Amino acid sequence: MRTPPQGYGSDDVKGRPPESPSPKFPVLSYLLVFLVGGAVAWGATEVFSSHSQMGSDLGTSESQERLPAVSAEAPTVTPRTEEAQIVPPSNFVADVVTRVGPAVVRIDSERRVSARSLPPGLDDPMLRQFFGFRMPDAEQERVQQGSGSGFILSSDGKIVTNAHVIDGADSVTVTLRDGRSLEGRVLGTDPVTDVAVVQIEAEDLPAVRLRDSEGLQPGEWAIAIGNPLGLDNTVTTGIISAIGRSSSEVGVADKRVDFIQTDAAINPGNSGGPLLDQDGQVVGMNTAIIQNAQGLGFAIPINTVARIAEELIENGRVDHPFLGIQMVDLSPQVKEQVNRDQSQALRVEEDEGVLIVQVMPGSPADEGGLRAGDVIRQIEGDSVTSAEEVQQAVSRVRVGDRLRIDISRNGSPETLEVQTGVLGD
CATH class of the missing domain: 2.30.42.10 (PDZ domain)
Structure with missing residues (x-):
């Protein structure tokens, strides 16, 4: 609660003992006392009314305007809420996310795998000893689910992601930024570079812009957008830490890629999402992390992604x-x-x-x-x-x-x- 303006303290409410009026004008003195007392009572009513109004609407300017100007000090002024303007944050990261975010998608995949297990009721240790290694078993089918990211290459619904995101999938679902979920058709995968292309049936989709990754330099800004750990539309920033990291250095010796290293946070689920420069152009596709390390994320250069994607779209496979x-x-x-x-x-x-x-x-x-x-x-x-x-x-x-x-x-x-x-x- 606001401290009451000066002149409305406890001394003023109680009132100081008035000086004895001149005995020559008793009627005039009583009349003055009556008028002053009435003014004080009216002022106190306005103050408490004003404070009560502050409790209900956070002290609008209307209640403040009713306060009597009884103090020489400058009053505290609350801005008029109807005049306040909410200015959205404006920086290059927010601008990039606004422009490119709609072209980033979530990719969910499902595949059915078979596993042999004991029939119900035969998993007792005594029965296992009796049957030994010849104990009968049964084949069961279970569903494995995976999730990753991707980005739209063309407005007709061609999307690139990591091959390991949809590896062996029986079904692929693509969720757009606007909330639509569409069935995806795999046009091709290339395990050697870990690039895949998925087609969805849609038109006039927002697509990303690609940059020549050959000119990329350490120290440039890096922005990653994806769906890590199920947290959709997550944005992280950092810099390009290094370029030309070999597959053996990254720990994936079976891949033929010279990776981009970045300290923009990348987690499981970011795989397949775009790595962007400060102008919102795609320079790489996020794909790998080193376990138990911090600030070590890796992306496939977009030149490699674009070349492989073109072959997958045209031929459905890549010959290395x-x-x-x-x-x-x-x-x-x-x-x-x-x-x-x-x-x-x-x-x-x-x-x-x-x-x-x-x-x-x-x-x-x-x-x-x-x-x-x-x-x-x-x-x-x-x-x-x-x-x-x-x-x-x-x-x-x-x-x-x-x-x-x-x-x-x-x-x-x-x-x-x-x-x-x-x-x-």
């Missing part, structure tokens, strides 16, 4: 070129270890390059003449010093293309031509 070799980065320490291992019939003379540890029988590398113990020095004239660089060189060509590979075999240089094959065939 491969050589069929197992390799390791060569260093003086690796050289010493290999030469010291008597069980290996290898002898390495070089200190750098990429050492071929094993060649898959019948593979393009085997047919092209590569052998275990060879050290790859160059591919198409470009020097290579890591297995990742070899993989990148192979990924840049198409299936059936020939690669010129310069190697060192037992210390002698050789040049071979190897025709790439189809991974998985």
